[in-house]
Amino acid sequence: MARYVFITGGVVSSLGKGLASAALGALLQARGFSVRLRKLDPYLNVDPGTMSPFEHGEVFVTDDGAETDLDLGHYERFTGVSARKTDSVSSGRIYSNVLEKERRGDYLGKTIQVIPHVTNEIKDFLKVGEDEVDFMLCEIGGTVGDIEGLPFFEAIRQFAQDKPRGQCIFVHLTLLPYVSASHELKTKPTQHSVKELRSIGIAPDVLLLRSEHPIPEKEREKIALFCNVRKEAVIAAYDLKTIYEAPLAYHREGLDQAVLDAFGISPAPKPNLDRWVDVMDRLEHAEGEVRVAIVGKYTQLEDAYKSIAEALTHGGMANRTRVRAEWINAELFEREDPSPFLEGFHAILVPGGFGERGTEGKIRAAQYAREKGIPYLGICLGMQMAVIEAARNLAHVKDAGSEEFDHEIGRKRYTPVVYHLKEWIQGNHIVERKHDDDKGGTMRLGAYTAALAAGSRVATIYGSTEIEERHRHRYEVDVRYREALEGCGLTFSGMSPDGRLPEIVEIKDHPWFVGVQFHPELKSKPFAPHPLFADFIRAAVEVSRLV
Numbered sequence: 001m002a003r004y005v006f007i008t009g010g011v012v013s014s015l016g017k018g019l020a021s022a023a024l025g026a027l028l029q030a031r032g033f034s035v036r037l038r039k040l041d042p043y044l045n046v047d048p049g050t051m052s053p054f055e056h057g058e059v060f061v062t063d064d065g066a067e068t069d070l071d072l073g074h075y076e077r078f079t080g081v082s083a084r085k086t087d088s089v090s091s092g093r094i095y096s097n098v099l100e101k102e103r104r105g106d107y108l109g110k111t112i113q114v115i116p117h118v119t120n121e122i123k124d125f126l127k128v129g130e131d132e133v134d135f136m137l138c139e140i141g142g143t144v145g146d147i148e149g150l151p152f153f154e155a156i157r158q159f160a161q162d163k164p165r166g167q168c169i170f171v172h173l174t175l176l177p178y179v180s181a182s183h184e185l186k187t188k189p190t191q192h193s194v195k196e197l198r199s200i201g202i203a204p205d206v207l208l209l210r211s212e213h214p215i216p217e218k219e220r221e222k223i224a225l226f227c228n229v230r231k232e233a234v235i236a237a238y239d240l241k242t243i244y245e246a247p248l249a250y251h252r253e254g255l256d257q258a259v260l261d262a263f264g265i266s267p268a269p270k271p272n273l274d275r276w277v278d279v280m281d282r283l284e285h286a287e288g289e290v291r292v293a294i295v296g297k298y299t300q301l302e303d304a305y306k307s308i309a310e311a312l313t314h315g316g317m318a319n320r321t322r323v324r325a326e327w328i329n330a331e332l333f334e335r336e337d338p339s340p341f342l343e344g345f346h347a348i349l350v351p352g353g354f355g356e357r358g359t360e361g362k363i364r365a366a367q368y369a370r371e372k373g374i375p376y377l378g379i380c381l382g383m384q385m386a387v388i389e390a391a392r393n394l395a396h397v398k399d400a401g402s403e404e405f406d407h408e409i410g411r412k413r414y415t416p417v418v419y420h421l422k423e424w425i426q427g428n429h430i431v432e433r434k435h436d437d438d439k440g441g442t443m444r445l446g447a448y449t450a451a452l453a454a455g456s457r458v459a460t461i462y463g464s465t466e467i468e469e470r471h472r473h474r475y476e477v478d479v480r481y482r483e484a485l486e487g488c489g490l491t492f493s494g495m496s497p498d499g500r501l502p503e504i505v506e507i508k509d510h511p512w513f514v515g516v517q518f519h520p521e522l523k524s525k526p527f528a529p530h531p532l533f534a535d536f537i538r539a540a541v542e543v544s545r546l547v
């Protein structure tokens with residue numbers, strides 16, 4: 001039976017609760033325990049799949065096809081444990097389950113209420129798979145006191161009561177603001193936050209304090225006293241140079257020890273932190289630097305492409321080089337030569353995206369990379385744009401485009417080299433879609449197998465002719481253009497096992513040009529960089545040596 005660590009936040013949002021949870025997961029693993037991490041989000045969307053990346057950052061996709069919060073990406077990157085559908089839940093999902101049961105008559109005769117029906121639904125979610133791991137780490141989104149979060153806080157309070165004593169602990173993350181006029185760290189907001197937490201029946205066992213300045217001993221003592229937490233469980237969380245420093249830094253401050261102490265696990269198994277020492281060594285002792293242009297639409301918000309940014313860093317670590325990723329807005333060169341914007345980059349990446357806006361710029365970026373021999377990695381929409389570019393400029397398909405653009409402008413204008421996919425095989429059944437289906441959860445989502453052509457660049461990179469990668473798309477390259485495009489040098493080197501859905505295209509006669517219909521960035525880890533990103537950066541390093 002798993003022990004539960006509930007991670008909550010207070011004072012302000014965006015303190016890095018997700019990272020702290022992920023780092024704690026990594027530290028418990030380093031001590032030989034198995035872990036699973038979970039996220040409970042208070043918003044009312046059923047999942048973040050229909051939210052704009054501007055609203056919520058990247059949508060992270062799991063193997064089993066759930067569209068989840070980007071924190072699940074951190075969890076996977078730090079622990080290597082593949083997240084599942086049952087590791088992410090929102091108020092929207094909880095209420096929708098409760099209402100579905102109500103309609104079905106599961107609660108026949110009863111009045112449906114937040115307590116116990118909503119809280120029971122949350123508790124059921126927490127219990128899934130509790131026999132599989134030593135520790136279940138559950139992060140509650142938002143901050144204590146948020147109206148939407150209340151049912152979650154109530155549910156975890158009840159959950160800890162339901163379980164045997166000592167099986168659940170609470171970690172609370174807050175901020176110690178620094179007042180420069182008086183050169184002081186202020187503990188009052190933390191005291192208030194803990195008071196708020198205790199008013200709903202939760203007493204924290206461990207406090208994690210974000211601070212830009214060293215926390216003096218006497219402040220720790222004061223916090224311990226006023227917040228009723230042991231002094232050794234008042235842990236500093238200082239700003240870090242890189243997120244991958246978090247496991248080592250939190251270990252130094254005693255987080256994992258405090259957590260094990262709170263459970264009464266003694267003696268605590270010794271940690272083996274070699275993995276994180278190596279990760280930091282690779283980051284700190286990198287030679288040289290490559291510049292990668294990420295040509296996309298959501299360029300103002302780095303979180304929109306979180307996993308891509310991380311996967312590029314991992315690619316750099318594999319080559320012991322620094323990667324400087326620069327976000328370039330594709331709309332800057334929708335109708336003009338992109339050279340002034342793209343010159344000087346050692347590689348170009350066009351990431352996933354939705355809608356027509358910016359696509360002409362992405363097509364021009366693909367053309368620029370193809371013609372100038374600059375390494376190009378097209379991901380999902382980025383692959384579709386590379387195919388459209390080749391169709392237009394090499395195979396002379398007039399008005400080559402995607403049905404996605406037609407759908408948006410509301411008329412048929414393009415020749416659909418990329419079409420709306422309405423039927424595909426998943427496992428041993430056929431999935432069907434219609435044009436006017438609901439938007440939520442209806443894309444081709446999650447892990448699918450692809451067969452790679454023997455001898456292709458990608459088969460060499462993966463070291464295999466069968467791979468499994470995560471997908472999230474509604475549109476698909478039309479296989480009927482295969483012959484024409486291959487005749488022009490764009491090879492379809494990865495296909496769905498039934499041979500109907502193009503998964504990878506590549507140009508042989510080019511230093512490095514690969515487009516993938518899936519999202520390799522989602523599976524990259526700092527301690528196991530994704531082979532495509534590792535090789536893409538290797539190619540970028542080669543270009544950087546030539547100039």
Ligand code: GLN
Nearest residue numbers: 352353380381473474475
């Ligand atoms: N909008 C494209 C599609 O739905 C690409 C999706 C993506 O890049 N994730 O097929």
